[in-house]
Amino acid sequence: MAQRPGTPRLLRELNDRAALDLLVGQGPLTRAQIGEQTGLSKVTASQLLSRLEERGLVQVVGEQAGGRGPNAALYAVVPSSAHVAGLEVGPDRVTAGVADITGTILSQATAIIAGEPSSTANGEWDDGGVDPVKSVHNAVVKACRSAKVALRRLNAVVVGTPGVVDPRSGDVKFAFDLPAWHEGVLEGLRTDLRRPVVIENDANLAAIAERSYGAARNAEDFALMWLDRGLGLSIMLGGRLHRGRSGGAGEIGYLPVPGAPLPLGTTDSTTWGIPALAGGYGALVGADAVRDLAHRHGVPGTTAVDCVRAAAADLDLGGTFLDELAGRISYGVASVTIVLDPGLVVLSGELGRAGGEPLAARIGEAAGRISPTRPAVAVSEVEGNPVLRGALHRALEEARDEVFSAPG
Numbered sequence: 001m002a003q004r005p006g007t008p009r010l011l012r013e014l015n016d017r018a019a020l021d022l023l024v025g026q027g028p029l030t031r032a033q034i035g036e037q038t039g040l041s042k043v044t045a046s047q048l049l050s051r052l053e054e055r056g057l058v059q060v061v062g063e064q065a066g067g068r069g070p071n072a073a074l075y076a077v078v079p080s081s082a083h084v085a086g087l088e089v090g091p092d093r094v095t096a097g098v099a100d101i102t103g104t105i106l107s108q109a110t111a112i113i114a115g116e117p118s119s120t121a122n123g124e125w126d127d128g129g130v131d132p133v134k135s136v137h138n139a140v141v142k143a144c145r146s147a148k149v150a151l152r153r154l155n156a157v158v159v160g161t162p163g164v165v166d167p168r169s170g171d172v173k174f175a176f177d178l179p180a181w182h183e184g185v186l187e188g189l190r191t192d193l194r195r196p197v198v199i200e201n202d203a204n205l206a207a208i209a210e211r212s213y214g215a216a217r218n219a220e221d222f223a224l225m226w227l228d229r230g231l232g233l234s235i236m237l238g239g240r241l242h243r244g245r246s247g248g249a250g251e252i253g254y255l256p257v258p259g260a261p262l263p264l265g266t267t268d269s270t271t272w273g274i275p276a277l278a279g280g281y282g283a284l285v286g287a288d289a290v291r292d293l294a295h296r297h298g299v300p301g302t303t304a305v306d307c308v309r310a311a312a313a314d315l316d317l318g319g320t321f322l323d324e325l326a327g328r329i330s331y332g333v334a335s336v337t338i339v340l341d342p343g344l345v346v347l348s349g350e351l352g353r354a355g356g357e358p359l360a361a362r363i364g365e366a367a368g369r370i371s372p373t374r375p376a377v378a379v380s381e382v383e384g385n386p387v388l389r390g391a392l393h394r395a396l397e398e399a400r401d402e403v404f405s406a407p408g
Helices: 008-026 031-038 042-054 132-147 185-193 202-213 287-296 304-313 315-340 349-354 356-370 386-404
Strands: 058-064 072-077 083-089 093-100 105-112 154-161 172-174 197-201 222-227 231-237 266-268 275-277 344-348 376-379
Touching: 008 031, 008 042, 008 072, 008 386, 031 042, 031 072, 042 058, 083 132, 083 202, 083 386, 093 132, 093 386, 105 132, 132 154, 132 185, 154 185, 154 202, 154 386, 185 197, 197 202, 197 386, 202 222, 202 231, 202 344, 202 386, 222 315, 222 349, 231 315, 287 304, 287 315, 304 315, 304 349, 304 356, 315 344, 315 356, 344 349, 344 356, 349 356, 356 376
Parallel strands: 083 154, 154 197, 222 344, 344 376
Antiparallel strands: 058 072, 083 093, 093 105, 222 231, 266 275
16 A cells, blocks of 8 residues: 655644644643644644634634733634434334534434334244334434434444444344344445444444443453343454454353353343343353342342342342352453453443442452453443443544544
8 A cells, every 4th residue: 555655735634633633632722732732833733723723623712811911712623513423222222322523422312113023923033024224213313303413414323233243244244132133234224324334243332432431441452241131242452342253253142151051042031022042151141040040049139130239239138149140250251361361351231330349359359260360350430321432432433534634
């Protein structure tokens, strides 16, 4: 690939992007502050700000009092210069959020899935006429209306789904609880929305959010264990997601583990009312298994999340249950530690967060007993919906690359 020469135009583009990224992360800033933090002279910083103002990307938002002389103007990125949408797709609803270019979330909306999936009499899964494109369209339109942002003004849309996403085609290859999502859905979304659309695995988006806002903030290497409606593992190495050749990296529910049959076939989840993988790691740490284990230990709760929260809140009642649950979860944590040694494992998802520090500490101890190194195990610190936050962050990166890197 031919390299672009260091022309004055290229240098201006690089300086403009550096200043815009700085303003997004630390703004508002004065001309002098931008110059100091980018290494640019006052004259160059002034020229840069003039260009960005002409492009409608920055504006004066106030003044900063100094010593002698007039107050210095404070510059900030124009929030409306770009907008993005992020979505989380589940088996019965789609949640969408809209944010401006600064990352401020303007709205969040939920739309019921178009169609009603169900289990048929012979045990097969009927998608009930679910239309993924219509479902996403409805959620995006609802969120855009709430944010008062026209659909055509979205610069990027990122959709988070469970299952395996093909890194070549970008389509969902397989997901237990999204049978209608398959090859061709991505192109259908792009055609319908007439916007750039990316589909990403939900656990991967949760990891992106964790690295940007949570317990793995700025960590180069870590793993995220997703314990929620489904099971997942996201791996970040050198600051980049590891998806695997076919997109199947992190499908930890298939991991063969002691005390469970091999992961063959499917079973019905009584908790979620949808098919689930029979056997493997999921048979020990899935919602049904966790709830049953809690009840055997005398810990009450209608759902697995209720049980884990109750145990963490009353260790006299739930301590032995958490010990056994931590032992089960440690099989997956130890496996990724032995193979990749990420150093940090973050527990995310509603079930993963429910146990808090009492469960995280027990998992770290249990994993340390069966692996050569003991990983640090932390609970997610992302506020709100981690998949949605990750989808919005990924979309913002796409939008900023488009808007900020465009030649002036």
